[in-house]
Amino acid sequence: MFRIELQDSRSESDARAMVSSFFPGEELEVTSLDGMEALPHDSAGLSTALTVIRDGETIVNVHADRKDGPNPVAIRNMLKRRLYIALSHYTGRELPWGTLSGVRPTKLVRELLSEGRSEGDAKKLMEEFYLAGRQKTELALAIAKREIEILAAREWSEGYSLYIGIPFCPSRCLYCSFTSYPRKAFEERVGEYLEALDRELSYVGEAFKGERLDSIYIGGGTPTALNASELSLLFDAIEKQLDLSSLLEYTVECGRADTVTEEKLEALKKHYVNRISINPQTMSDETLLRIGRRHSAADVRSAFHLARKMDFDDINMDIILGLPGETEEDLRHTLSEIKALGPESLTVHSLALKRSSRLKEEGGFSSLGSGMDMDAAMALATQEAGEMGLYPYYLYRQKNMSGNLENTGFAKRGREGIYNILMMEEKESIVAIGPGTVSKRVDRDGRIRRAGSVKDLGLYLQQADEMIERKIALFRGRFFSS
Ligand code: SF4
Numbered sequence: 001m002f003r004i005e006l007q008d009s010r011s012e013s014d015a016r017a018m019v020s021s022f023f024p025g026e027e028l029e030v031t032s033l034d035g036m037e038a039l040p041h042d043s044a045g046l047s048t049a050l051t052v053i054r055d056g057e058t059i060v061n062v063h064a065d066r067k068d069g070p071n072p073v074a075i076r077n078m079l080k081r082r083l084y085i086a087l088s089h090y091t092g093r094e095l096p097w098g099t100l101s102g103v104r105p106t107k108l109v110r111e112l113l114s115e116g117r118s119e120g121d122a123k124k125l126m127e128e129f130y131l132a133g134r135q136k137t138e139l140a141l142a143i144a145k146r147e148i149e150i151l152a153a154r155e156w157s158e159g160y161s162l163y164i165g166i167p168f169c170p171s172r173c174l175y176c177s178f179t180s181y182p183r184k185a186f187e188e189r190v191g192e193y194l195e196a197l198d199r200e201l202s203y204v205g206e207a208f209k210g211e212r213l214d215s216i217y218i219g220g221g222t223p224t225a226l227n228a229s230e231l232s233l234l235f236d237a238i239e240k241q242l243d244l245s246s247l248l249e250y251t252v253e254c255g256r257a258d259t260v261t262e263e264k265l266e267a268l269k270k271h272y273v274n275r276i277s278i279n280p281q282t283m284s285d286e287t288l289l290r291i292g293r294r295h296s297a298a299d300v301r302s303a304f305h306l307a308r309k310m311d312f313d314d315i316n317m318d319i320i321l322g323l324p325g326e327t328e329e330d331l332r333h334t335l336s337e338i339k340a341l342g343p344e345s346l347t348v349h350s351l352a353l354k355r356s357s358r359l360k361e362e363g364g365f366s367s368l369g370s371g372m373d374m375d376a377a378m379a380l381a382t383q384e385a386g387e388m389g390l391y392p393y394y395l396y397r398q399k400n401m402s403g404n405l406e407n408t409g410f411a412k413r414g415r416e417g418i419y420n421i422l423m424m425e426e427k428e429s430i431v432a433i434g435p436g437t438v439s440k441r442v443d444r445d446g447r448i449r450r451a452g453s454v455k456d457l458g459l460y461l462q463q464a465d466e467m468i469e470r471k472i473a474l475f476r477g478r479f480f481s482s
Contacts, residue, residue, distance in 0.1 A: 003029045003053040007063075010072070014080045015050055017101035021404050022087045022428065025353060046072060048079055052087070054357075083132060093342045095404045096375070096382040097397065098131030105132075105406075106395050107425050112142035139392060139408075146393050147421055156428040159212035159246070160479065161419055164197065164234070165434030166218060167457055168225040170256055174291040174324070174362075179352030179455050180221045181438030189461065194230060196464040198237045200433040205241030205470045207431075208479050213242055214428065215249040215419040228263035235271035244258040244272060249418045252464040253274040255318070258295035260303035264312050265398075275417065277347075278303050279318035284330045287323050295338065304341045314415055317343045320404035321377040322351035332376055335384040345411035346390050349375060350379045353400040360409045374403025385410040429478065431471060435460035441474050449474060 002023060009032035019028060049063035060083060068078035084099045097105055112122045119141060126137040168183040168190065171175075183190070216238070226234065244250075250273045254260050258277060268276065282288060283297040306313055317338055323332065331458035338346060353360055356419050382392070394417070397406045409420055422428050426448055434438045436455040442448055451474040453467045454460050461465065 001027045001029070001055055003031065004352065005051040005053065006030060006032045006048075007034070008013045008048040008076070009034050010030075011048060011050060011076050011079055013084060014076070014101060015052075017399060018080065018083050018087065018099070018196065020400055021095055021101065022091050022093065024384065024400060024402070024404075025246075035434040046075060048072075048075060050079060050083065053372050059090055062086055074411060080129070081129075093132065094131070097406070098126075098132050098133070099135075100130045100397075101399075103396050103398065104424055104426075105136075105397065105437060106143045107148065108139045109140045110147050110425060132176070136406075139395070142461075143392050143408075146391070146416075147425060148316065150416055150418070150421060150426060151425070152391070154214070156214070156422060157442060159214040160208060160429040160431060161217070161326055161422055162213060162217040162238075162242070163419075163432040163434075163437060164202055164216070164218045164223075165236075165432070165437045166220040166223040167193075167435055168220065169222045170225060170293055171294050172260055172358070174404070175320070175351060175357050175359045177357045178221060178452075179457070181457055183225045186457065188228065189457065190211065192461055193457070194226075194233055194237075197234065197433060197459055199464055200239045201237050202466060204431055204433070207472065207475055208418070211479055212246045213244065214246065215422065216244075216247065216251070216254045217249075217419040219290060220253060220255070220434075222255045223252050223261055224256070224259040224264050226264075228261070228267045230246070231264055232271070235267065235273075236251055239271065240259060251277065251316075251417065251419060253277045253279070254303065254307075255279040256293065256295060257299040257303040260306065262306060262310070263308055269312075271311060275314040275316065276307060276312055277316040278307065278343075279316075280334070280338070281318060281320045281347070282323055282326065282330065283334040284326065287326055287330060290324050301337070301341065304343075315343045316345040316347060316417065317341070318347045318349060318379070319383065320349045320351050320456050321405075322372055322374055326372055327374055328377065328380070331372065331380060335381065339388050342388065344415035345409060345417060346385055346388070347407065347409045348378070348385070349407045350378065350396045350405040353402075374405055378403070378405050378408075380417055382408070382410075393417075394424050396424050421466065429475070431475070433467075439471050439474055441478055443478060 002019055004019060006012055006015060012030055047065040052059055052060040057310050062079060062082040064075045064078040069075045081099050088094050107124045118477040122141060123137055126132040137442055167179045167181055169180045171182055252273045269366050285296050319334055393411050394409040394410050395406050426442055429442045430440045434458050435453055438450050438452045440450050451470040454463060
């Protein structure tokens with residue numbers, strides 16, 4: 001049991017992320033002493049300290065003050081760096097990304113290079129200030145350089161992208177924390193949900209009239225948990241409300257192979273979808289069963305071959321490293337099956353432990369029995385992706401990731417998922433519809449604001465009009481002036 005005592009609650013999320021990274025899955029309690037008399041408190045944030053207590057014994061005690069930086073942010077960054085060094089010393093371990101605990105480490109590097117700073121400067125910042133390892137620094141640099149090339153194609157701040165969430169799946173996966181409901185249990189609400197999306201789409205059509213729509217991403221959940229006529233209804237609503245003439249990319253996730261049928265793929269083709277994702281996560285039938293996906297590796301192969309037969313020439317596949325009971329042999333098998341299929345892109349995830357997942361409820365990482373060394377697994381996946389002609393082009397991190405690693409998208413040249421880059425690098429506004437989605441407004445000066453929707457499907461259906469109001473408030477003055 002760990003307890004963190006903080007002098008300034010603004011360091012809470014950094015301190016939590018750092019301690020959880022060194023001690024994954026451990027119980028963590030945080031006490032903030034803001035305004036309490038136990039420690040002298042500096043409300044201006046120019047002096048701050050934190051203590052980490054393990055089973056009643058203090059293992060780390062660090063502080064930072066005005067000698068360490070010109071403002072509270074710089075002072076808190078120094079506190080975080082000292083916490084990292086102290087925990088690294090205590091455990092005898094280093095983290096692959098050093099003190100970087102945020103979601104977007106490549107954004108930092110891309111922004112530096114875009115400002116005209118040298119690769120040497122970027123490396124120095126990553127390795128000397130953030131204490132990231134050599135391998136991750138090289139990876140971040142390679143991705144940032146590739147993104148700069150890809151992003152040069154358009155002035156992104158002038159356009160927008162659309163995300164639509166379909167919160168239904170055939171069953172719930174062990175590790176899932178997304179807004180997703182088993183379709184069978186919510187059968188009678190599917191029609192109501194499509195009506196709510198239709199209303200949201202009319203708002204988008206009105207508010208973004210005359211604006212350039214760059215990409216559409218339909219995710220979830222599993223969009224192909226809808227049947228072919230429901231999918232067609234959704235596509236018709238999109239086409240009725242939006243101008244697709246500038247669209248670069250139209251992605252639909254067909255995540256679960258057991259939901260892919262010829263009729264549905266025909267609907268996708270007919271409605272201009274040019275990128276799909278068929279996600280095995282693993283090609284081991286035993287693991288698929290263990291994680292509750294209820295489809296087999298053979299289903300993945302059939303879905304993929306069917307899509308190819310129907311001329312889908314941009315197919316992504318997702319896999320997860322560190323699944324329960326998986327060994328390096330299983331991963332080798334998965335990668336060789338994927339190599340034989342030959343997708344245009346492959347997204348490699350490191351298993352993350354999410355609060356609302358069954359995995360967390362059932363005992364977390366310690367219950368997994370995975371025999372995999374995560375560093376070696378990621379190195380193997382990267383090497384095999386290279387042999388498939390796929391190179392890293394985007395990357396993001398999540399909290400509580402196995403091995404403190406990252407999720408990396410690999411793609412053939414020219415087949416990079418534009419929406420993925422835009423979302424991670426925060427280059428343009430994204431209007432997101434559906435429960436649990438977050439819309440993002442990116443202003444021309446780079447300022448970013450967000451508005452979320454409620455996560456619960458029942459609440460969303462009750463409050464769909466309020467979700468529209470939230471977006472109206474978010475985008476007012478940016479895309480429409482009413
Ligand atoms: S397919 Fe994806 S969204 Fe659906 S239950 Fe599994 S992890 Fe969750």
